[in-house]
Amino acid sequence: MEISKVVEILKRQQSTKILLLLCILFFMPLLNNLYLNTIVISIGFYSIVTMGFILLMGFAGQISLGQAIFFGLGAYISGILAVKYDISPWLTLVLATVTTGCIAMLLGRAIFRLRGLIVGGITLALNLVFFNLVQSMSGITGGATGMMNIPQLPSGGFMSYSLFIYYVVWLSVILLLVFSLNLVNSRVGRALKAMNLFSGGSDVTAQVMGINIMKYKAGIFAVSAMFASLAGSIYAHYISCIEPATFGVSYSVMIAIMAILGGLSSPWGALLGAALIVGITELLREIIPLFTGGTTGAYELIAYGFILMATLRYLPSGMISVFNRLTKLGDKSSTEVISP
Amino acid sequence: MNPSALLQFLISGMNLGCIYAAIGLGLFVVYSVTRVLNLAQGEFVMLGGMLTVSLLRMGIPLLPTLLLAVVITAFVGAFLYQVIIYPARNSSGSTHVFLTAGFAFSLEGIALLVWGWGDRGLPNFLNSPNIHLWGATIFGQTPWIVVSTLIMVIGLFLFYSRTIQGKALRACADQPLGARIVGISTEKMALFSFMLAAALGAISGAVITPLTMTSYGVGLPLTVKGMLAAFIGGLNKAEGVIVGGIVLGLAEAMSAGLMPSGYYEVIALSALILVFLCRPRGLVTTQSEV
Numbered sequence: 001m002e003i004s005k006v007v008e009i010l011k012r013q014q015s016t017k018i019l020l021l022l023c024i025l026f027f028m029p030l031l032n033n034l035y036l037n038t039i040v041i042s043i044g045f046y047s048i049v050t051m052g053f054i055l056l057m058g059f060a061g062q063i064s065l066g067q068a069i070f071f072g073l074g075a076y077i078s079g080i081l082a083v084k085y086d087i088s089p090w091l092t093l094v095l096a097t098v099t100t101g102c103i104a105m106l107l108g109r110a111i112f113r114l115r116g117l118i119v120g121g122i123t124l125a126l127n128l129v130f131f132n133l134v135q136s137m138s139g140i141t142g143g144a145t146g147m148m149n150i151p152q153l154p155s156g157g158f159m160s161y162s163l164f165i166y167y168v169v170w171l172s173v174i175l176l177l178v179f180s181l182n183l184v185n186s187r188v189g190r191a192l193k194a195m196n197l198f199s200g201g202s203d204v205t206a207q208v209m210g211i212n213i214m215k216y217k218a219g220i221f222a223v224s225a226m227f228a229s230l231a232g233s234i235y236a237h238y239i240s241c242i243e244p245a246t247f248g249v250s251y252s253v254m255i256a257i258m259a260i261l262g263g264l265s266s267p268w269g270a271l272l273g274a275a276l277i278v279g280i281t282e283l284l285r286e287i288i289p290l291f292t293g294g295t296t297g298a299y300e301l302i303a304y305g306f307i308l309m310a311t312l313r314y315l316p317s318g319m320i321s322v323f324n325r326l327t328k329l330g331d332k333s334s335t336e337v338i339s340p
Numbered sequence: 341m342n343p344s345a346l347l348q349f350l351i352s353g354m355n356l357g358c359i360y361a362a363i364g365l366g367l368f369v370v371y372s373v374t375r376v377l378n379l380a381q382g383e384f385v386m387l388g389g390m391l392t393v394s395l396l397r398m399g400i401p402l403l404p405t406l407l408l409a410v411v412i413t414a415f416v417g418a419f420l421y422q423v424i425i426y427p428a429r430n431s432s433g434s435t436h437v438f439l440t441a442g443f444a445f446s447l448e449g450i451a452l453l454v455w456g457w458g459d460r461g462l463p464n465f466l467n468s469p470n471i472h473l474w475g476a477t478i479f480g481q482t483p484w485i486v487v488s489t490l491i492m493v494i495g496l497f498l499f500y501s502r503t504i505q506g507k508a509l510r511a512c513a514d515q516p517l518g519a520r521i522v523g524i525s526t527e528k529m530a531l532f533s534f535m536l537a538a539a540l541g542a543i544s545g546a547v548i549t550p551l552t553m554t555s556y557g558v559g560l561p562l563t564v565k566g567m568l569a570a571f572i573g574g575l576n577k578a579e580g581v582i583v584g585g586i587v588l589g590l591a592e593a594m595s596a597g598l599m600p601s602g603y604y605e606v607i608a609l610s611a612l613i614l615v616f617l618c619r620p621r622g623l624v625t626t627q628s629e630v
Binding site: 309 | 428442603612
């Protein structure tokens with residue numbers, strides 16, 4: 001076969017993209033730039049949580065503004081198990097993820113009896129409840145000042161801890177990415193798409209085809225929650241001290257911004273959106289002090305709001321559609337455009 | 341439980357309830373006409389309070405300050421509709437919700453820029469003193485809060501039922517196509533609803549600040565609580581929204597008084613969420629209306 005034909009085929013495969021990603025990730029630490037490592041780790045965490053959100057909103061069409069709840073649950077459950085009960089950190093990851101999944105399943109069953117925007121509203125309210133709950137339960141969670149001294153994940157000691165976390169996080173990203181990509185193209189994925197208002201389906205459409213919408217809605221809600229929870233647990237063992245302020249309503253909105261910016265039509269959108277937002281944040285933190293010499297929190301807020309509004313207005317399918325068009329790295333499933 | 345404690349809870353509950361009811365009303369006004377869930381409603385409340393603080397600080401007397409704060413906020417609401425929502429009017433409802441969320445974020449950032457991190461307070465309007473009654477304290481600002489909320493509610497009711505514009509608004513809410521057929525401009529009505537909601541928010545923001553202080557970040561939690569109040573009451577009926585607000589306010593006050601401290605928001609919010617999940621149509625709507 002001609003080289004160009006091989007390249008064409010390779011371009012269309014997801015595995016190529018994943019291999020490319022793996023190469024980049026492998027070579028990144030060799031640059032030995034601690035700052036860059038920290039940023040990329042941060043992108044990794046956001047990618048995982050955002051991927052969960054995209055599965056929920058991009059594929060099943062359900063709005064949830066409560067990802068912070070599960071990110072927080074993962075962090076706190078893992079932290080509490082490790083600190084108060086001396087359970088091995090790796091085990092706490094598993095326990096926290098499973099627990100969060102069950103909670104999310106139950107919550108999902110209750111919430112998804114409602115339809116439409118109200119689901120988003122309820123998840124928003126639950127997020128607020130979670131935030132207040134964590135702040136109030138100071139006996140268990142350390143309250144507003146946070147929980148400290150969460151042990152690190154045992155790494156065997158042959159590399160620096162932050163490098164270790166880098167690999168843990170990004171290995172998870174890749175695994176979850178592969179999982180998501182497979183899910184999207186499977187029976188489950190098609191059932192979810194049938195329910196999705198944004199891609200031409202609806203609850204009735206799915207039901208008419210014999211799909212049990214409650215089971216799938218609650219299920220994908222649980223999956224998305226477990227993504228966020230896993231990220232939260234790793235985060236707790238990375239940062240070593242966590243506070244409630246991180247898990248408030250703004251975090252959930254940030255995740256939504258990353259997902260919409262990246263593009264809801266593919267799990268890759270999570271990586272793209274997370275990378276862009278973190279990149280823009282760092283850029284702002286470099287540039288703004290040159291003009292005003294103050295803290296940049298306000299400008300960041302304005303920028304995020306602006307990005308959200310601009311993306312929805314001018315590029316509702318997200319940056320991933322631009323990326324796919326430019327590089328023609330797309331394949332069949334990414335040519336469908338799912339946008340709010 | 342002694343009666344003066346109960347009275348105190350009732351008073352606090354009324355204060356909070358009026359605010360949540362007002363926010364819920366603002367959400368209702370916009371939702372009923374445009375089907376948009378305005379997540380920036382709480383920001384209007386914040387703006388009302390902040391603007392009042394700044395204008396008073398500039399030496400402007402109370403009444404013109406309030407008027408100015410309301411007008412400025414109404415224009416912010418107009419901006420939200422005209423520049424943000426209207427161009428995207430053919431998109432789905434969730435796009436609109438996210439647009440208002442983005443706007444809320446940006447407003448918070450601007451507020452942070454202009455007013456900084458700290459809490460801002462105000463003296464009671466006309467320096468009304470606290471009233472002590474049967475062992476309970478009625479905060480000096482309470483009459484202002486209750487009266488202004490009453491005026492808003494009654495005013496809104498009269499507006500909807502007695503004026504042409506009000507009826508036009510209702511027409512757009514009930515039957516947009518029919519409204520257009522008889523010559524009502526749904527766009528103008530939508531714009532007006534946003535301005536009205538912003539004005540309502542500003543009034544309640546100005547009136548609550550002497551009691552609870554305001555800061556750049558109060559917007560989102562207020563929006564969420566107001567939204568919950570609106571859902572509880574049934575987003576489709578104005579009376580329901582008010583009932584919902586009062587219920588939430590009372591629930592918070594009761595929880596604050598009776599439960600170990602710090603948990604009151606959790607209890608009140610969870611209780612309401614539970615109620616809502618059990619009765620999704622709201623407390624006030626009947627089976628026939630949805």
